[in-house]
Amino acid sequence: xxxxxxxxxxKNKGKAKGRAHVGVVGSGDLEVLLEPLDASSAQVRxxxxxxxxxxxxxxxxxxxxxxxxxxxxxxxxxxxxxPGVVSLRLAQAVEASEQ
Amino acid sequence: xxxSTEALPSAHMAKRRDSFIELNGRERxxxxxxxxxxxxxxxxxxxxxxxWLLPQNVTPQSDDGCIVLKGxxxxxxxxxxxxxxxxxxxxxxxxxxxxxxxxxxxxCRDTENGIRTNAVLLLETGGVRLTEANLxxxxxxxxxxxxxxxxxxxxxxxxxxxxxxxxxxxSLVAALSSYMVMTTxxxxxxxxxxxxxQEHGVEEFDSKDRTLIWAIDGGEQRYATGLADVLVKDDxxxxxxxxxxxxxxxxxxxxxxxxxxxxxxxxxxxxxxxxWNPEDLRKTWHRENTK
Numbered sequence: 062x063x064x065x066x067x068x069x070x071x072k073n074k075g076k077a078k079g080r081a082h083v084g085v086v087g088s089g090d091l092e093v094l095l096e097p098l099d100a101s102s103a104q105v106r107x108x109x110x111x112x113x114x115x116x117x118x119x120x121x122x123x124x125x126x127x128x129x130x131x132x133x134x135x136x137x138x139x140x141x142x143x144p145g146v147v148s149l150r151l152a153q154a155v156e157a158s159e160q
Numbered sequence: 161x162x163x164s165t166e167a168l169p170s171a172h173m174a175k176r177r178d179s180f181i182e183l184n185g186r187e188r189x190x191x192x193x194x195x196x197x198x199x200x201x202x203x204x205x206x207x208x209x210x211x212w213l214l215p216q217n218v219t220p221q222s223d224d225g226c227i228v229l230k231g232x233x234x235x236x237x238x239x240x241x242x243x244x245x246x247x248x249x250x251x252x253x254x255x256x257x258x259x260x261x262x263x264x265x266x267x268c269r270d271t272e273n274g275i276r277t278n279a280v281l282l283l284e285t286g287g288v289r290l291t292e293a294n295l296x297x298x299x300x301x302x303x304x305x306x307x308x309x310x311x312x313x314x315x316x317x318x319x320x321x322x323x324x325x326x327x328x329x330x331s332l333v334a335a336l337s338s339y340m341v342m343t344t345x346x347x348x349x350x351x352x353x354x355x356x357x358q359e360h361g362v363e364e365f366d367s368k369d370r371t372l373i374w375a376i377d378g379g380e381q382r383y384a385t386g387l388a389d390v391l392v393k394d395d396x397x398x399x400x401x402x403x404x405x406x407x408x409x410x411x412x413x414x415x416x417x418x419x420x421x422x423x424x425x426x427x428x429x430x431x432x433x434x435x436w437n438p439e440d441l442r443k444t445w446h447r448e449n450t451k
Contacts, residue, residue, distance in 0.1 A: 090246065110218065
């Protein structure tokens with residue numbers, strides 16, 4: 062088990078219209094909880110069953126926040142998802158939060 | 161490239177089956193309700209998760225793998241409780257157990273106060289979560305107590321759609337419910353195949369032999385021997401229709417769990433010296449003989 066915390070600069074407070082929940086903590090998958098945040102930053106907390114991959118998590122999130130500027134709090138509960146699955150779930154959460 | 165639908169081959173026009181099994185626990189629960197009539201109780205953002213998993217290096221899920229939706233089915237107040245098959249094998253822990261219990265108790269209280277509330281349980285579960293063993297076992301006892309109170313006043317329909325199936329303590333819950341619905345992919349049994357193999361060896365029960373397992377625990381066999389009330393295809397519409405009909409039928413006149421003599425006779429009729437196979441058992445325990 063490893064718990065990771067990241068912070069990104071994100072100015073867009075109205076980007077997420079509501080909160081969003083996608084995914085399942087099943088093998089190779091993850092659960093994402095996304096909520097609008099009244100701040101000028103985005104926070105990400107990850108709890109993963111596979112320790113030792115903080116650099117890979119940071120790389121995936123860096124890439125995500127290059128395009129996304131929503132001020133949001135993201136919680137990830139991970140059961141060994143690959144970077145590709147993580148990116149897809151994040152995109153899905155963003156889409157759900159904008160509906 | 162053509163935009164005319166008439167140009168498509170006829171196979172594309174045939175009605176496609178709408179798989180229920182491919183849905184996750186929450187999506188499964190939503191399929192039963194009248195449109196826009198439901199809300200979730202203790203959802204992911206309430207963060208009522210298991211406190212026992214993190215210390216054991218298991219990632220918790222925000223709803224503890226138990227989704228409780230309250231809404232209307234055919235205009236009647238109904239609570240649908242769905243075990244998430246992908247999270248820890250749909251296992252039952254302290255929190256998920258308490259959620260189920262509270263939901264059944266509230267349905268019972270509402271019904272007794274004149275607001276008839278039915279229950280649907282989607283049991284994709286291996287039973288008690290081993291990482292919370294004692295608390296899970298206590299939860300099974302509490303769920304059964306709540307279920308026995310509710311089933312007197314409102315119908316409780318259980319479903320094993322697959323592919324996890326319904327095993328362990330939760331198979332007792334299924335057996336005590338008002339009605340049991342299964343698909344051919346669904347399974348129902350007290351001890352799961354892997355547990356039997358672990359305890360008695362592979363020659364007793366080979367948990368890798370899918371044909372054997374489904375011939376014994378599968379929906380078709382359970383229906384043929386009268387241990388399930390309805391057998392349906394893995395199709396959202398068919399499953400929904402089956403559950404709605406049973407809810408409409410109301411409280412049954414006789415429960416499976418009350419037919420003690422019938423099941424005693426069934427066991428007595430089996431010669432343990434003979435190696436029973438699923439087809440023989442189906443003839444001896446034919447569902448017509450359960451009525």
